[in-house]
Amino acid sequence: MIEIYAYATPNSVKVPIALEELGLGYTLHPVNVTQGAQKLESFRALNPNAKVPVLVDTHPTTGERLVLSESAAILVYLAERHEGLLPASGPERARVFEQLFFHASAVSPSFGNAGFFTKLAAEPQPLAQQRFTAEAERVTALLDGLLTERTFVAGDEYSIADIANFGWFWRRAFAGIALDAYPNLSRWFASVEQRPAVQRAIARVDAMAAA
Numbered sequence: 001m002i003e004i005y006a007y008a009t010p011n012s013v014k015v016p017i018a019l020e021e022l023g024l025g026y027t028l029h030p031v032n033v034t035q036g037a038q039k040l041e042s043f044r045a046l047n048p049n050a051k052v053p054v055l056v057d058t059h060p061t062t063g064e065r066l067v068l069s070e071s072a073a074i075l076v077y078l079a080e081r082h083e084g085l086l087p088a089s090g091p092e093r094a095r096v097f098e099q100l101f102f103h104a105s106a107v108s109p110s111f112g113n114a115g116f117f118t119k120l121a122a123e124p125q126p127l128a129q130q131r132f133t134a135e136a137e138r139v140t141a142l143l144d145g146l147l148t149e150r151t152f153v154a155g156d157e158y159s160i161a162d163i164a165n166f167g168w169f170w171r172r173a174f175a176g177i178a179l180d181a182y183p184n185l186s187r188w189f190a191s192v193e194q195r196p197a198v199q200r201a202i203a204r205v206d207a208m209a210a211a
């Protein structure tokens, strides 16, 4: 049994997308990060880092439980366990990890901080806002360049690296990023967004947050 603690956020949506793509059933538990539910003791027992998403995978017969945080780690776990969205070996697998780690270490923090310092900071922080907005634009341009020669971010095949990036480009407005000036990224985003599994995952997280 797979349970996901999440909200309608860029990092959360990646996990239901992977689950839908892999054809796996799951239960979504809302953690309303806009109201601070991630800081409650009950949630911190699952993730002391107090952030969504968290996956809880319970073995149907033994009851053994894996509790896993960090969206990139969850994507790798699901891809390995259910044999999809990740090449089995070789340079193609290494390329997916390259792009997944680039997402986790560059795209995700720059988008998150650009949004935070522009929209949420209690006091204006112009230097931080400029620094992270410029970084978010820089990594966006880098991905657009990479997609001139690739169908998907890690090559010809759709993978967990696309799912990771999709989460933040789905919520790009928070970071103040638009796709108008990035034709390759626009083409990639449209092709991922129209996948039935992606549509189902978005509908489920949006419904969860609206409830």
Ligand SMILES: N[C@@H](CCC(=O)N[C@@H](CS)C(=O)NCC(=O)O)C(=O)O
Residues within 6 Å of the ligand: 009, 010, 011, 012, 033, 038, 050, 051, 052, 053, 069, 070, 071, 072, 108
């Ligand atoms: N590196 C983490 C980042 C998770 C993260 O920042 N989640 C956000 C929502 S997208 C969150 O829980 N924010 C609440 C907070 O930081 O207090 C991952 O990829 O899972």
